Amino acid sequence: MGGEEAVRKHHEKGKLTARERLDLLIEKGTFVEVGMLGSEFGVAELQPADGVITGYGKMNDGVTLRDVAVAAYDFTVRGGSMGITNERKVSRIREIALKQRIPMIWLGDSGGARVSGGGLSGDMIPMFADSGYLFKEESLMSGVIPLVAAMLGPGYAGTAYIPGLSDFVPMVKGTSFMGLGGPSLVKMVIKETLTEDELGGSKVHCEISGCGDLEVKSDEECIKAIKDYLSFFPQNCDQKPLRKSWDGDPEALIADGILSVIPDSPREAFDMHELIRYIVDDRHFFEIKPRWARNIIVGFGRLAGYPVGFIANNPMFYGGVIDIDAADKAARFIWLCDAFNIPLLFLSDVPGFMVGSKAEKSGIIRHGAKMIHAVAEATVPKFTLIVRKSYGAGYYAMCGRSFDPDLLIAYPGAEIAVMGPEGMVSIFARKQLAEAENPQEMVEHLADEIRPQFDIQKTARYGIVDEVIDPRETRKVLIRALEFTKDKKIFRHPRKHGVYPV
Structure with a gap:
């Protein structure tokens, strides 16, 4: 740590130190630190761990005790900035995570690249030409091991790209920041005067830009969110997520309360979250990006202990229409679940894709194609429930029949049409x-x-819908489907990758 005074100032901001965060994340006595003696060359005073603590240990996520690799930036030492030794340590722990095929977690609290040591002379400027490995390495780790970048403080420039390339980015309200340039640089370059919070705080990124996945109130809540998130994941792309211990009855019907969730009038909106809570185990749903693109809901729940990724239209916002942000949000989530073998459940109540001049000028065709591409590519078990309506290309994007759902079911009164x-x-x-x-x-x-x-019964008579079910049977039917498809394998024609409409 950077000394008593630096720690005191850190605590006054409501922040835990890097080592206090590690104590919450990693089980006591299991952390193996890598590069503890690292420091900056040519600097007289000691730079403890050179501003970043790296290592690996065991994390209890509530389902299992799993190995994880961690890089915790220490703002009390040179602002957690990225010097040569600092980045060498982080590169080393990234390498360990990839070799051992374990999740990589960054605890972000960094001022970005360290320029104070070399100033405008010395080695700083030419050394930049040999930087940037972290961007390449993290890109190649994507889809191989889970990548979590928690923002518990600032992330300027290079340290803003770490969350930008990660799978899950929780942000602490009031203390976190992400930006390619800070307020001083922004003011100098484009004459815009902003605070950190206005420029790239948690509200900006969790509600407006979509770069943040979850806004939390404290460091403690952030660590808890990391554990909860990873509990739905395997260690790497070659494994399946673990089933959580569950002693319920898989044949049990849902309570009659589910029948009152969906209004009688097809024109009346309802909150899809309530239906999701009836479907998942213990009403526990871990939502991703809950404040951004609210017309679509994505997140994780369990059915009989099995992790499942949910994609659901939400009629409470824009009638559940799929616009640009909703398509982006859904596509990325589908790719995430498919990469780590997490089954997908689509809850469809969609009027279609957004239309109009604003949507067309913003590229709704390209962004909509992104979601369709993701659904078509996914090889994990896919289940589709037509809750109320599924119209036009929205039906395709929500995994309609032509996208090979392993189960396509509907509630009475549901509609599928152009x-x-x-x-x-x-x-x-x-x-x-x-x-x-x-x-x-x-x-x-x-x-x-x-x-x-x-009438959905007409569609069912053509064999397009597998079954029209009583809503109270939803869990029972889906649990059976999960059990039946858990060993599903699909082999695609070999290729390097698709040409994504991004």
């Missing part, structure tokens, strides 16, 4: 609507008249 009744009326009854005194009332009246033609 568009909703209202959309069809607006196209095919244009003359009547033009002459109507109240066109909106006419649309609703005619839509209600043709709605019986959308």
Whole structure:
């Protein structure tokens, strides 16, 4: 650590030190530190661990005791900045994580690249030409081992790309920051005066940019979130996630309360979170990016102890339509689950993709194709439940029949169609609507008249839907499907990779 005064100032900001964070993350007596004696060459005063603590140990995630590799930046020593020795240590622990095929965790609290040692002369400028390995190495680790970058303090420039390349990025409210340039640089370059929080705080990245995955209130809550998140994952891409001990009845029906979650009127919104909580074990759902692109919900839950990734439209926001941010959010989550062998459950209540000039100018076709690409590529078990409606290309993106779901089920009254009744009326009854005194009332009246033609039972008779189920049977049906498909294997035509529409 950087001395009593530095630690005192650190605590005054409501932050734990790097070693205190490690004590919460790693089981006592299991941490093996790598490079503890590292320091900066040519500097007279001691630089403890050169501003970063690296090593590996055992973490209890509530399901198992697992090995993890950690790099904890120490802001009390040179602001946790990235010097030559500092980065050499982090590179070493990345190498260990990849060789041992264990999750890599960064505890971010760093001022970014260290420039104070060399100033504008010496070795600092030419040495930059030999930097950047962390970006390449972390990119190549992606999809091989889980990558977690928790932001418990600042992350400038290079240390902002660490979370940018990671799978899961929790951010502590009030103390965390991510930005390619800090307020001083921004003011100098583009004359914009902002605080750190306004520029790249947790609210910015967890609600607006989508770069943050979860806003938490404290360092302690952040460490807990890391453990909870990793509990759904295997150690690496060659393993399956562990099933949590569960002693419930797989044949048990869900309580009657689930029947009141979905409104009788197809035009009335409801919160999909409530349906998810009825489906998952113990009503526990670990949501990713809950404050960004809220028209789609992604996160993890368990069914009979089995980890499952959920993708669900949320009618409470924009009617559940898939816009650019929703497509990005879903695609990335699908790729994440598929990389680590986590089954996917799609809960579809989608009116389609966003339309209009703003959406087209922003690239909705390209971004929508990204989600479709992800669903098509996924080889893990895929289950689709049509909760209420699934229209147009939204049906495809939510893993419709042509995307090979291992199970496609629906609730009574669900609808699958190229568009909703209202959309069809607006196209095919244009003359009547033009002459109507109240066109909106006419649309609703005619839509209600043709709605019986959308009956899901008709779709089921064609063999497109596997089963129409009572909502109370949801868990039972899905648990059976999970058990049946747990050894699923799909072999694709060999290729380097797809050409992603990003």
